[in-house]
Amino acid sequence: MTERVRIFAAAGLVAVLALGGGFMLLGRGQSSPSAAVKEIKPLHPVRHHPAAKPAKPAKPAQKKPLAAKPKAAPKPKRTPAVIDGMPAALALALRADTVAVVALYAPGSSVDELARAEAEAGAKDAGVAFVSLDVSNERVAAPLTSLLTGGASAADRVLDDPAVLVFTRPKTLYVRLSGWNDRDTVAQAVENALNGT
Numbered sequence: 001m002t003e004r005v006r007i008f009a010a011a012g013l014v015a016v017l018a019l020g021g022g023f024m025l026l027g028r029g030q031s032s033p034s035a036a037v038k039e040i041k042p043l044h045p046v047r048h049h050p051a052a053k054p055a056k057p058a059k060p061a062q063k064k065p066l067a068a069k070p071k072a073a074p075k076p077k078r079t080p081a082v083i084d085g086m087p088a089a090l091a092l093a094l095r096a097d098t099v100a101v102v103a104l105y106a107p108g109s110s111v112d113e114l115a116r117a118e119a120e121a122g123a124k125d126a127g128v129a130f131v132s133l134d135v136s137n138e139r140v141a142a143p144l145t146s147l148l149t150g151g152a153s154a155a156d157r158v159l160d161d162p163a164v165l166v167f168t169r170p171k172t173l174y175v176r177l178s179g180w181n182d183r184d185t186v187a188q189a190v191e192n193a194l195n196g197t
Helices: 003-030 088-096 112-127 138-148 183-195
Strands: 099-105 129-134 164-166 172-178
Touching: 003 088, 003 129, 088 099, 088 129, 099 112, 099 183, 112 183, 129 183, 164 183, 172 183
Parallel strands: 099 129
Antiparallel strands: 099 164, 164 172
């Protein structure tokens, strides 16, 4: 045998002896005859009931006429978010009037609220439909943006707030008034749209 084989054999013998000794030490600590299983006492005493006597046959129950079930109240029809490629509020306003005023606003902005109130007053003075649209609401902004992609100028294709849009039927942007506008300006824009000028 070579020296290398002797070293490997000696190292293997030492490893086997170490493993055997470890198993013996671990095995001794676990087998303890005094460790008995404790009996678990029930929390509540168990009562044993005597066997039940067979029950007498019951008389057949009289059938009661079934009461009519109340009909569920019909659910109100939900308006879809988009009608004919427009926000639903704008589409419904253009169905009611030939011209509609749209105020674009962002919630929480005092300037936007003032501009929205002026646009509403201008639409009321002109006698046309008014719609206010929250530009931060994606369900409103997405269809409105796609509707405005055909705008004449790049400024007409951007949703900024506050702004007033005047639409004519079927869904044509007549004029865009960016920023704050008073009621007279809005009413004049509506009058121009009605007259086609």
